[in-house]
Amino acid sequence: MSDPKTFFLDEEEIPFEEGQTIIQAALTAGKYIPHLCYHPEFKPHGSCKLCTVRIDSRTVTTEDGQSVKIPGRAAASCTTPAQAGQHVESEVPEILDLRRTLVQMLLVEGNHYCPSCEKSGKCLLQGLAYDLGVMDPHFPQYFSKREVDASHPDILLDLNRCILCELCVRASAEVDKKNVFAISGRGNTKHLICNSESGELGDTNLAATDKAANVCPVGVILHKRHGFEVPYGQRRFDKAPISDNPVQYAPVKEQV
Amino acid sequence: MPKGNPNGSDAGTVVSAVLARHGADGTRLMQILREIQEETEWLSPDILTRVAEGTRLPRGQVEGVAGFYHFFHTEPLGRYRVLWSDNITDRMAGNADLMARMCKKLWLKPGRVSEDGLVSVDTTSCTGLCDQGPALLVNYRPITRMTAQRVDQIVELIRHKTPLAEWPAEFFKVEDNIRRKDALLGADFAPGDALKALKSPQEVLDSVKESGLRGRGGAGFSTGQKWDFCRAAVGTGPHAAHYVVCNADEGEPGTFKDRVLLASYAGLVFEGMTVSGYVIGARKGIVYLRGEYRYLLEPLNAVLEKRRAAKLLGKSILGRTGFDFDIEVHLGAGAYVCGEETALLESLEGKRGVPRKRPPFPVTAGYLGQPTAVNNVETLASAALIAAKGAAWYKSIGTPKSAGTKILSISGDCERPGIYEYPYGVKVSQVLADCGARDTQACQIAGASGLCVAPNEFGRRIAFEDIPTGGSFMIFDNTRDMFQVARNFAHFFVHESCGFCTPCRVGTTLLANAMDKIDEGHGGEYDINDIWRVIRTLKTASHCGLGQTAGNAVADTLQKFRPSYELRLNVRDFEPAFDLDKALSKMREVTGRDDPGAHFHIAHRKSRAGLGTKAGDPS
Ligand code: SF4
Ligand code: SF4
Ligand code: FES
Numbered sequence: 001m002s003d004p005k006t007f008f009l010d011e012e013e014i015p016f017e018e019g020q021t022i023i024q025a026a027l028t029a030g031k032y033i034p035h036l037c038y039h040p041e042f043k044p045h046g047s048c049k050l051c052t053v054r055i056d057s058r059t060v061t062t063e064d065g066q067s068v069k070i071p072g073r074a075a076a077s078c079t080t081p082a083q084a085g086q087h088v089e090s091e092v093p094e095i096l097d098l099r100r101t102l103v104q105m106l107l108v109e110g111n112h113y114c115p116s117c118e119k120s121g122k123c124l125l126q127g128l129a130y131d132l133g134v135m136d137p138h139f140p141q142y143f144s145k146r147e148v149d150a151s152h153p154d155i156l157l158d159l160n161r162c163i164l165c166e167l168c169v170r171a172s173a174e175v176d177k178k179n180v181f182a183i184s185g186r187g188n189t190k191h192l193i194c195n196s197e198s199g200e201l202g203d204t205n206l207a208a209t210d211k212a213a214n215v216c217p218v219g220v221i222l223h224k225r226h227g228f229e230v231p232y233g234q235r236r237f238d239k240a241p242i243s244d245n246p247v248q249y250a251p252v253k254e255q256v
Numbered sequence: 257m258p259k260g261n262p263n264g265s266d267a268g269t270v271v272s273a274v275l276a277r278h279g280a281d282g283t284r285l286m287q288i289l290r291e292i293q294e295e296t297e298w299l300s301p302d303i304l305t306r307v308a309e310g311t312r313l314p315r316g317q318v319e320g321v322a323g324f325y326h327f328f329h330t331e332p333l334g335r336y337r338v339l340w341s342d343n344i345t346d347r348m349a350g351n352a353d354l355m356a357r358m359c360k361k362l363w364l365k366p367g368r369v370s371e372d373g374l375v376s377v378d379t380t381s382c383t384g385l386c387d388q389g390p391a392l393l394v395n396y397r398p399i400t401r402m403t404a405q406r407v408d409q410i411v412e413l414i415r416h417k418t419p420l421a422e423w424p425a426e427f428f429k430v431e432d433n434i435r436r437k438d439a440l441l442g443a444d445f446a447p448g449d450a451l452k453a454l455k456s457p458q459e460v461l462d463s464v465k466e467s468g469l470r471g472r473g474g475a476g477f478s479t480g481q482k483w484d485f486c487r488a489a490v491g492t493g494p495h496a497a498h499y500v501v502c503n504a505d506e507g508e509p510g511t512f513k514d515r516v517l518l519a520s521y522a523g524l525v526f527e528g529m530t531v532s533g534y535v536i537g538a539r540k541g542i543v544y545l546r547g548e549y550r551y552l553l554e555p556l557n558a559v560l561e562k563r564r565a566a567k568l569l570g571k572s573i574l575g576r577t578g579f580d581f582d583i584e585v586h587l588g589a590g591a592y593v594c595g596e597e598t599a600l601l602e603s604l605e606g607k608r609g610v611p612r613k614r615p616p617f618p619v620t621a622g623y624l625g626q627p628t629a630v631n632n633v634e635t636l637a638s639a640a641l642i643a644a645k646g647a648a649w650y651k652s653i654g655t656p657k658s659a660g661t662k663i664l665s666i667s668g669d670c671e672r673p674g675i676y677e678y679p680y681g682v683k684v685s686q687v688l689a690d691c692g693a694r695d696t697q698a699c700q701i702a703g704a705s706g707l708c709v710a711p712n713e714f715g716r717r718i719a720f721e722d723i724p725t726g727g728s729f730m731i732f733d734n735t736r737d738m739f740q741v742a743r744n745f746a747h748f749f750v751h752e753s754c755g756f757c758t759p760c761r762v763g764t765t766l767l768a769n770a771m772d773k774i775d776e777g778h779g780g781e782y783d784i785n786d787i788w789r790v791i792r793t794l795k796t797a798s799h800c801g802l803g804q805t806a807g808n809a810v811a812d813t814l815q816k817f818r819p820s821y822e823l824r825l826n827v828r829d830f831e832p833a834f835d836l837d838k839a840l841s842k843m844r845e846v847t848g849r850d851d852p853g854a855h856f857h858i859a860h861r862k863s864r865a866g867l868g869t870k871a872g873d874p875s
Binding site (some may be wrong): 024044046047048049050052076079081098101102105106108109139140142163164173179180181182183184185186187188190193194195196197201 | 301302304305314315316322323324591592608609613615727750751752753754755756757758759761762763764765766769786789790792793796797798799830833875
């Protein structure tokens with residue numbers, strides 16, 4: 001079929017191609033839907049749930065003339081195929097509130113001391129938090145014990161900030177074909193591991209130029225000897241919020 | 257080489273032998289790891305490397321699988337590994353005191369291995385023995401009806417390093433406790449009855465549809481529909497095939513009917529799988545048996561052997577050319593989430609049990625990407641009966657929207673816990689009367705993720721149109737503390753979340769922590785608001801049913817048993833979980849002071865009258 005297909009994102013008509021997910025179509029059309037684990041170059045994952053939207057809510061009129069809204073189903077827009085005529089709610093209070101809660105959950109799960117983090121100002125989690133108006137982590141902090149692995153000559157791994165988006169895992173498997181990273185544990189013991197018997201990054205074949213070494217949205221996989229090259233105040237999200245230019249800020253390439 | 261290898265055999269030899277047995281096939285990783293561990297006791301880094309090399313899987317992936325399942329050990333554990341079942345029903349039966357007694361006698365802390373590497377004692381989620389708890393697993397073999405005396409005997413056996421095979425046989429006795437039979441448990445059915453009655457696959461499919469059979473796992477999807485979708489789907493690639501999978505990962509707390517079906521009605525279940533294979537065009541069926549039921553593996557394999565000998569399995573079944581079907585049993589390794597059908601498929605393929613995203617659905621792309629019909633144990637047994645006795649017979653039982661019978665696993669406060677089969681539509685009050693429940697305060701139906709009903713709802717019915725259930729039915733009388741019930745379930749989900757998605761991974765922990773905070777007397781209205789916020793997030797944003805329902809028990813008890821929370825709530829809006837008084841205890845010790853001036857007031861609020869403890873909270 002050649003007629004262009006469209007769906008509605010917050011009542012705005014968005015064109016899409018068969019096979020595109022909601023987020024893909026939205027970003028292509030220049031509409032931002034928050035996301036952390038989605039990356040245009042890898043298979044969708046659907047784990048962070050920041051991109052959650054509501055689909056096809058309905059308003060019905062009851063016998064006594066009142067309109068009642070029946071909420072549609074909630075779904076991750078990065079894994080849900082776009083469908084013609086669909087009505088998608090994204091920038092609505094309920095969904096924004098949900099996203100704030102999810103960001104807060106991630107903030108308490110790891111140790112995010114933003115002022116001392118090399119990623120500040122260009123970190124997607126932080127950028128999202130600012131954009132959504134998250135003022136504090138709200139929930140009691142976990143104070144998780146997490147390791148720093150400095151065994152690799154060029155790359156530092158500070159697992160304190162890992163949000164378990166598995167972008168590095170997918171980059172290493174799908175793009176670099178090296179499988180340097182993997183996931184172990186489950187539930188709240190889920191954690192990132194390296195593909196070596198010692199468990200150290202230095203014993204893997206990761207190269208600083210690998211996709212996996214350049215895809216982390218937060219400050220976990222850091223390049224040694226390149227810290228704080230761009231001063232605070234001039235970094236990516238210091239200049240404009242994360243939602244400002246959806247296509248540019250979809251994490252296509254690591255850029256300072 | 258791993259420590260504590262009982263056979264003194266070299267890890268390398270064990271790994272090679274097991275790999276050879278499985279053709280070094282990476283999709284069989286779960287079975288490979290389990291069989292290796294049965295000999296080496298734990299999976300050392302070196303073993304993981306060897307398995308990775310042998311199967312040509314990335315080492316990280318092998319380690320990730322080993323790290324996912326509760327029953328795989330990447331650290332050395334004791335030669336005797338004791339796991340106490342920790343469902344709320346085990347707690348009600350006193351597991352906490354018994355476990356404390358065992359630990360004390362063994363000079364052991366829960367979760368630690370003894371200095372000499374002999375023994376470790378810990379808890380595990382529901383073992384499916386709630387009608388004969390408190391229960392435990394020793395090296396994955398169940399021991400039921402624990403008493404103080406039994407604890408002492410076991411401690412002696414462990415101290416003397418008596419091999420498990422020489423322990424008293426009655427320890428390991430698992431009862432069926434069937435209290436009420438109906439169409440399924442009471443059916444007169446000889447092996448082969450359904451297969452002999454088979455007409456064309458289409459006719460059998462029509463009759464399954466016609467019968468109104470719906471999935472017994474709880475969701476209640478039409479079985480005929482499912483088979484129809486699966487039959488219509490086309491396999492892909494050089495290994496195109498269809499598969500039948502029997503979901504015997506009965507992990508829902510308080511459920512044990514599949515255990516009984518597999519122990520005493522395995523033939524019926526296998527026959528149902530064979531019927532399903534005939535309809536959808538599959539040549540292979542797989543039973544995914546939960547790790548807790550490891551002891552059923554050999555008996556099940558014996559039944560399969562018998563059926564092969566009787567030409568009820570294998571090539572040209574009952575002499576029909578082209579009707580080839582065989583069944584294999586796969587063992588899980590302790591992960592509740594694998595009851596979710598796509599997580600189960602991942603696990604079957606040798607991966608971490610993380611639920612897949614849908615679409616595609618298993619009926620079109622399931623096991624190894626091929627069309628797969630995943631059905632519950634009870635569904636398959638029912639399908640066999642329908643094939644043998646016809647749709648009309650089956651449809652005449654139950655209610656218009658819920659045909660047939662439902663097997664309930666009843667546990668908790670009643671005189672006769674066990675297995676009860678009823679036609680659909682039975683009232684909760686009827687069930688309570690039949691099992692001898694008195695002064696019932698609440699029933700938790702459909703497990704930790706299910707529905708908690710209060711007495712004003714006891715007129716409701718067990719049926720898809722009213723209260724659907726996989727079969728768990730836990731009863732709490734007036735002496736129980738419903739807050740502790742909900743707290744137990746909240747902790748259950750912390751242990752069992754797969755951790756894939758943010759809302760569930762973090763939300764289950766926040767929920768359990770909030771319940772603990774309230775339990776300790778530090779909770780206020782602020783925490784209740786937070787609890788609602790977490791529950792909403794879990795329900796809306798979680799990736800799979802586990803996370804979506806993980807807040808149900810807390811939500812239900814908050815609404816229906818509010819006083820049990822009220823009792824514990826602080827008058828103030830907010831109070832931190834951090835205990836200032838406790839923080840000072842070290843200083844009191846050092847300075848030798850214990851006068852009121854050396855205390856913060858919080859401690860004095862801690863002991864309040866009326867906090868029910870009978871629900872058996874160990875803390
Ligand atoms: S290291 Fe970075 S990219 Fe990898 S899982 Fe953690 S946060 Fe995601
Ligand atoms: S809801 Fe829980 S169990 Fe389900 S995928 Fe998410 S983390 Fe895993
Ligand atoms: S971006 Fe969709 S779930 Fe993470």
